[in-house]
Amino acid sequence: xxxxRDLVAVAELERGWVTRVxxxxxxxxxxxxxxxxxxxxxxxxxxxxxxxxGFFDGHVIECPLHQGAFDVRDGRPVSAPxxxxxxxxxxxxxxxxxxxxx
Ligand code: FES
Numbered sequence: 001x002x003x004x005r006d007l008v009a010v011a012e013l014e015r016g017w018v019t020r021v022x023x024x025x026x027x028x029x030x031x032x033x034x035x036x037x038x039x040x041x042x043x044x045x046x047x048x049x050x051x052x053x054g055f056f057d058g059h060v061i062e063c064p065l066h067q068g069a070f071d072v073r074d075g076r077p078v079s080a081p082x083x084x085x086x087x088x089x090x091x092x093x094x095x096x097x098x099x100x101x102x
Contacts, residue, residue: 002101007039010096018061020052023102027052028089030098031072033059038072039089039100046082 008021008030019030020042027042029051040061042052049065056062060078062069068082075085089100 004092004094004099004101007098007100007102010037010093010098013037013098016056018052018054018056020050028100029061031056031059031061033072035059035073037091037093037098039091039098040070040072040075041087044068044082045084045086 013019013030013032016032021028021030029040029042031038042050044051044063046068047065049063051061051063054062054064059071059073060069061072066081069079070082070086071078075088077083077085089102091098091100
């Protein structure tokens, strides 16, 4: 497995919302949900919009471009035109830091 690496401090996340974090050349979306933190690629797999500019509610991120939506807990598409699961990263919190395997 890939090593865990620090991504962002939990304290820097917007509560109950989505926060964009750049990791090298990639932009990631970090979701603060009522049941934990989840991390995906920021690019929507439908048409490449930035999910961090979308609307986030509970566990569902809605894309700003065509309103496709995904459940951030497992990445599954929950609203058209999104049809493919989004890429999620294995995520944990250690000592106040969000860590992912990447
Ligand atoms: Fe996200 Fe089309 S780009 S739904």
